[in-house]
Amino acid sequence: MAERLPRLDTIQILRDELGDEQRWGRGGVPVGCVAALASVPSGRISRYLNGSERCGAEHDQRLRAAWTSLKKLITLVAPVPINYARVAELRQSIDRLEQGTWFVVVGNNGSTDLQSGEAPAPEQHQ
Secondary structure (H helix, E strand, C coil), X not given: CCCCCCCCCHHHHHHHHHCCCXXXXXXXXXXXXXHHHCCCCHHHHHHHHHCCCCCCHHHHHHHHHHHHHHHHHHHHHCCCCCCCCCHHHHHHHHHHHHHCCEEEXXXXXXXXXXXXXXXXXXXXXX
């Protein structure tokens, strides 16, 4: 009989990484943002996190994918602040990042602009 490997529990990962306040890192990613990106109702994610309901496989996969993608986006744009209330724009940025059509432009004055489309050719410095 084949031995089953332990499965990583996405809800436990979220609990561990979001902490007691259900926020992650310095920017404080709200769990509601992760749930919205995964199309999981906020009441349902709340029940998952407090243990009153078990997370099914479909929600588990969607939450894992949303959390992984969001962390990648956060890492790439740091230290640029992210507005986690703008879930539709975050979803669009994540989709474009995964398609390879998203990039960050840093201006000479230090301003940062998040854009999509074909990435500009890097400047050659001699």
